[in-house]
Amino acid sequence: MLKPLRSLAVLAMVGGLVATVAIPAFAATAGVGTEEARTIQQMAVDDAQSFVAASDANATELSRGSYAATTAEEIEKRKAEEAAAERARQVAKAAAAAATRSSSSVPVNIALTSPGTGEVRWPILNFTKGRGLWDSGYHQGVDLLSSCGTPLYAAAAGVVKVSQESYGGYGVGVSIDHVIGGQQVNTLYGHMTYGSRQVSVGQSVAAGQLIGLVGSTGSSTACHLHFEVHINGSVVDPWAWLQANAG
Numbered sequence: 001m002l003k004p005l006r007s008l009a010v011l012a013m014v015g016g017l018v019a020t021v022a023i024p025a026f027a028a029t030a031g032v033g034t035e036e037a038r039t040i041q042q043m044a045v046d047d048a049q050s051f052v053a054a055s056d057a058n059a060t061e062l063s064r065g066s067y068a069a070t071t072a073e074e075i076e077k078r079k080a081e082e083a084a085a086e087r088a089r090q091v092a093k094a095a096a097a098a099a100t101r102s103s104s105s106v107p108v109n110i111a112l113t114s115p116g117t118g119e120v121r122w123p124i125l126n127f128t129k130g131r132g133l134w135d136s137g138y139h140q141g142v143d144l145l146s147s148c149g150t151p152l153y154a155a156a157a158g159v160v161k162v163s164q165e166s167y168g169g170y171g172v173g174v175s176i177d178h179v180i181g182g183q184q185v186n187t188l189y190g191h192m193t194y195g196s197r198q199v200s201v202g203q204s205v206a207a208g209q210l211i212g213l214v215g216s217t218g219s220s221t222a223c224h225l226h227f228e229v230h231i232n233g234s235v236v237d238p239w240a241w242l243q244a245n246a247g
């Protein structure tokens with residue numbers, strides 16, 4: 001009778017039916033520590049697997065489960081169990097999101113292109129402007145502060161000139177050659193997240209195409225994009241350039 005009993009418990013969780021069987025899996029949902037979150041995430045996986053098992057349950061088990069809820073106490077208990085299951089699902093969702101963020105791989109649900117329509121696009125969205133060109137000593141670019149993992153986009157269509165995990169002080173860096181308005185323009189993106197580069201040398205990219213993620217690699221102490229613009233070989237103010245052209 002072990003298997004039918006387990007099926008009853010699963011039906012109570014998944015179908016919202018009531019069983020008098022205790023559900024120990026949801027007993028420990030009070031804390032949200034890392035270890036516990038992982039456990040709950042695993043529980044959610046088990047739950048999902050159980051769902052398949054539940055759909056295989058036969059009609060006899062279904063009818064036995066459905067008339068088990070008779071007293072107010074049992075209904076209260078069922079509500080508490082459903083609330084606990086919902087909390088567990090929320091924790092599992094948060095844990096999965098955190099696991100995605102901490103991973104060096106590219107999350108699947110990020111914006112894959114810069115939303116602009118112009119020939120020149122913002123290489124990053126939702127940032128705070130930091131050091132500008134030549135601010136506080138030698139600084140050939142602009143620092144655009146954002147969370148590590150924020151998508152970075154090609155500022156214009158072009159051909160990838162550099163794509164390296166270790167590009168000197170830039171850390172994980174990409175640079176792209178463009179021809180814009182008949183001029184040779186090069187844009188550079190520094191301090192990206194290890195393993196996040198989406199382009200390789202010689203590759204043609206479209207304006208706004210995802211090239212990697214914000215990081216803090218190389219000579220960097222905080223998550224940000226170091227962005228440079230060179231026109232016909234000369235450094236220009238990338239902030240002024242973006243403001244004049246990007247959209």
Ligand SMILES: [Zn+2]
Binds near residue numbers: 131141142143226227
């Ligand atoms: Zn910088």
